[in-house]
Amino acid sequence: MKNSTLLQLQRRPFGWTFDIPETFSNFEFEELDYFYWHKLIQSNSKWAFYAGALYIVTIFGLQHYMKNKRALELKRLLFLWNFFLGIFSIIGFWRTAPEFVYVISKPGGFFNSICVKSGTNVPLVFWTIVFAFSKFLELGDTLFIVLRKRPLIFLQWYHHLVTMIVVWVVAPLVEPIVRWYVVLNYGVHSLMYPYFALRAGGVKVPHSFANLITTLQLTQMVVGFGVNVGSMLIQKSGYECARYDSSIKAFAILYGSFLILFGKLFYDSVLKSGRSRRKEKIL
Template identity: 60%
Template sequence: MNNNCTEVEDPYIRYVMSQRPFGWNFTDPPVFKPYEFEKVDPFYWVSLMEDNWKVAFYAAAIYIVAIFGLQKFMENRAPFELKKPLFVWNLSLGIFSVIGFVRYVPGFMLVLSQPNGFYRSICIKDGMDLPTGYWTLLFAFSKFWELGDTFYIVLRKRRLVFIQYYHHVVTMIVVWIVGPLVEPISRWYTVLNYGVHSLMYPYFALRAIGIRVPVFIANLITFLQLSQMIIGFTVNMTSLYHQQIGNDCIRYPVSIKAFSLVYGSFILLFGKLFYDSVIKSGRRQKEKKLL
């Protein structure tokens, strides 16, 4: 990567390269011994993201045009069943999320267990071993992979709701362009996402092949999704608070603003989803039983 910011023409790249918080060495003693495939050069991949930050916007544009174009194409056609492909798709994402969560949690908990662990986990650069660094990178790249969810909805002619494509696009863009700042707080966003997806995608896989899952599981997943957004927003605001009172906290204005917008909008959207699918639906079920 070219470290001379004056030789870079793109304003955003100049900004990221000048603000990027160096200090992670990715050589902290790992809680678990890293596998060979986890021994990647994190600086190469972070540099790749910096140099290709527009890729997320291109992918978002292609994605939006493709899903609505495909939806138009399917208007007068029979829906595809796609049970087996959808099962494999969701199962693969579920397995990926479970492995990511299992590999990520030990390093995350090690930081939390230290004195002032919560503060350190959102503000201080430590606890980034090779497995944690590797699965953080995969988390960023997986946001492109997850765009495929929507194509199954369109091809099966299921109802395409705003929250579906909005959260995919916004998450992908923000994670991709803010990721190169390598902020300590990113560990929170990553572990929360892996954790919720570890339950969500296996649930979708079972539903895809017609296996009935208790309603409380679906309600639990919706609750966890909303909780993820509330926690994400809370740790983001907590880091801003630490900066305001003069504590050292490695956060940057562009990231704080971006995640405030993202998690703020997600709280509203997933809050409505939780109300409609859990609270309101539960009331209807109670009313039916009383009749």
């Protein structure tokens, strides 16, 4: 490990204690100047709002432009896009999940995982920073929908927009609870994007797998909303919990709205359509 990284760990960056066993090794490229990247994100919170405004203008402007145009296929590019994001998500999950499991499995694991600044390691820090930047990249998902003239539903563009803004604004707070959101998101995306890649490549994937992804997405929102409320209740009970009011409110809005939207998606695509298919088989 580089001397600069060792020095940063000794300085307990942002109040964190790095107390993960040495068996959780890290790659050299994961050893960053945490203070530089923290300052960059903290001093440029406006980037998310600028990107969000550009995103809205672009997708709806393109949608209007494509109204009388022929839809673009883009199958090969779509496959590569989803394949790349799938591999990225799998690696992100692989590098962040061990720290999460280690912390949550220890005595008082749930409380520590959302309230105490300890247990983190170099891979988690690196892939959390990359996670924040990746939310800008994922806006590209919507461009494929518009250019291919597929239905652009509210959930699709809203969840990309709100996630990017909340993640970018809250990231500088360096809260323990973020490990939940990072690991859950990487985990679901490690299945979702490969599924999209297979679909783009013309591979017929069982409908049950699509239902599984939708179920996992809803589960992610339920858990995300639950741990946010849990941390708030812990604070109100008089215990110390490393959460900020602004973050609690931001995640309450994000996961609260996602619960409603993904709940409706789950009902329409899993429960309702499932009943329709069973009815067709009977008839």
